[in-house]
Amino acid sequence: MAAQFNDDMRYVIGVIGDIPALLAFWQMFKDQSNDQVLKEIGVVAAALPGETVLPETHDSGQLIPTYAGYRSMLENHPEINMVIEATGRTALVHELRNYLPASVTLVERNAANFFINLLTSDKIWVACKVDLLHTQNMLKTIIDQMDQEILFLNGQGTILDLNKTALDHAGRSKKALVGMSYREIFLDSGKAENGYASDPLAETVETHAPAETVTNMVDEHGRMQYYRVYTFPVFDEDESVNHVVALRRNITQRTSIEQRLQQAEKLASIGELSTYMAHEIRNPLFTISGFANSLMRVEGLDEKAREKLSIILDESRRLDVILKSLMNFTRPTEAEVAEVDLNALVKATMDVMSLPCTNQGVECTVDLDESVALVHANPDLIKQCLINLVKNSLEAMEEGGNLFVTTGMNRDFALLSVEDTGVGIPLEIRDKVFSPFFSTKGKGSGLGLAQTHKILDEIGGDIELVSREGIGTKITLYLPPILAVAEPEETE
The missing domain is CATH 1.10.287 (Helix Hairpins)
Structure with a gap:
């Protein structure tokens, strides 16, 4: 507690009192003070009127000089601008009022207690504010780094704040999003598993319990995305729901x-x-x-x-x-798997399919990537898949259109795409097009796309559907390429 005088101190204090009063003041000051307080307050001397033997006063390794009277204390320490009278004796207080110059403030014992508590409380408040800001920043950093989109809402579903993931996904400024209804962000463009997506916020506000729903949407690339939306209540002191946290998680992969x-x-x-x-x-x-x-x-x-x-x-x-x-x-396909030149297979197949395209007024464009790798598949089955896809596209363009058949590569697969400018696939049946016996044509067995999906699965490939109603459909086959590794030698 003891301090060396410096020009930055606001209060340079001398304390007057007997030993019990001084010790009590000393303990209170040490308990209430902190580093910030000690930068502004310093006790530089003490006076013990009436004591014949003056004790040595120490604190934190520093010696505080003591004097037999307050006059000696003030003469030796002209820097003192505040005197604290710690005994509470009325006669001594009266004497001090008459003696002290106007530049020195007299603080009586009760006022000293109030003064120290007030000052230390202010500093504690500042320290708490700093801690609170640190905690807020840390919490915001954690929430912003989460993969899920998080919205902070009032009880009516109005957006009050949101994390960085939600901001990036929305593609708009925070100023534009705050004040909007969360339904426009999380629920507006999709349907739930059974009809239109239910509103979990209304359920949370009514039941005071977490709620959830599943919704889907078609992204800007025409791909189907599935989301699960959760809402969690935030209670105030009277246990009413005044705020709600809404969280949206992409569950497309799991679906x-x-x-x-x-x-x-x-x-x-x-x-x-x-x-x-x-x-x-x-x-x-x-x-x-x-x-x-x-x-x-x-x-x-x-x-x-x-x-x-x-x-x-x-x-x-x-x-x-x-x-x-x-x-x-x-039954599993037992066709022999071999090295397939994808470009040659596509060219030969489309030479055959060019006549049906011409007869229907469909302009066919074939774009082959010369760098595409050989693929590991059965050529007859891949040809069957391509024919099925072309036939489906022709049926979607009864009044003519454009058909694009392309090959290419990505990091892991050789790609074969068939894209048309037909009617597209309605959102409500998009999940069913690869199911066996599902057909919208009123003819056929409904096994074409299901068989294509099965063939790709069996050779370790994949299939992707992208469709927009009134614009067209694109189906891409992902075929495993032949890797540049040595084949194991056969042993007799």
Whole structure:
């Protein structure tokens, strides 16, 4: 506590009192003071009136000089600008008032207590403010570094603040976003799993509990994005919800995995069903078509009967084709995998498909990347995939349009893309287009895209769909390239 006098001190203090009063003051000052207080306050001397033997007063390793009277203290320390009378004796206080010059402030014991508490409280408040600002900055840094988008809302859903991730994703300034409804940012452009996205904020405000919903949207590249939106209540002192924290997490990757698992489960069920159908349906079907053929060879059969038998045979053949497609789809492809020149395969296939494009008024553009790698696949199956994609594009452009077939490379795969300017795929059915037996054409088995997806999965590739209603659709096949590594030698 003891201080050396310096010009920066606001209060240079001399203390007057007996030993018990001085010790009490000393302890209070040490308990209340901090480094900031000690920069402005310094006790430089003490006077102990009436003491015959003056004690040596020490604090923090520094000696505080003591005097038998306050006059001696003031004469030896002209820098003192404040005297604290710590005994509370009325006569001594009266004497000091008459003696002290106007430049020295007299502070009585009770006033000294108040003065020290007030000063130290102010400094403590400043220290607390600094700590609070440090904590706020640290919390903001942590929240800004989170991958999830976070909005801070009032009870009506108005945005009060947001983290950097939400700001970057919105692509607008903070000034433009603050004051908007969070629904415009988190819920405006999507649908939930069952119809339009529900509002978790309303549920949180009503139930005082966390809530969530799932919404989806098509990004600026035409790709489907899935999000899960969470809302958490913030309570005030009377346990009412006055603020809400809204968090949005991108779950597109997880949704893709879930959809793949669901499709795998469907395929397993279809495999069991196809085996049963092959046994229970194809044998009676073979008998029906056999007898129908025999009746067709009967002489003297009238035309109406022949027409009916012909319908029976046609429908039997159609049912047999469906059964074969189903069985081929569910069993693993056993086609031999080899090195495939993707550009040569695309050129040969599109030479064949150019006539259907011309007949339908579709202008076809083929752009082949000469640097594309050889791919690890079966050429017949990749050709089948390409034909399926081109046929789908032609069906989406009944009144003509443009078709673009391109090849290229990214870091891990060779790419084969088919893009059209057709009607696009509606948002509500986009999740179903790779499902077996799903079709919007009213004809066919609905296995084309599902089969393409299955072929890519089996060779370690992938498939990507990008579509915008009224603009067109682009499907890209990701094919595994042949790696430049030595093949293991076969041993006998």
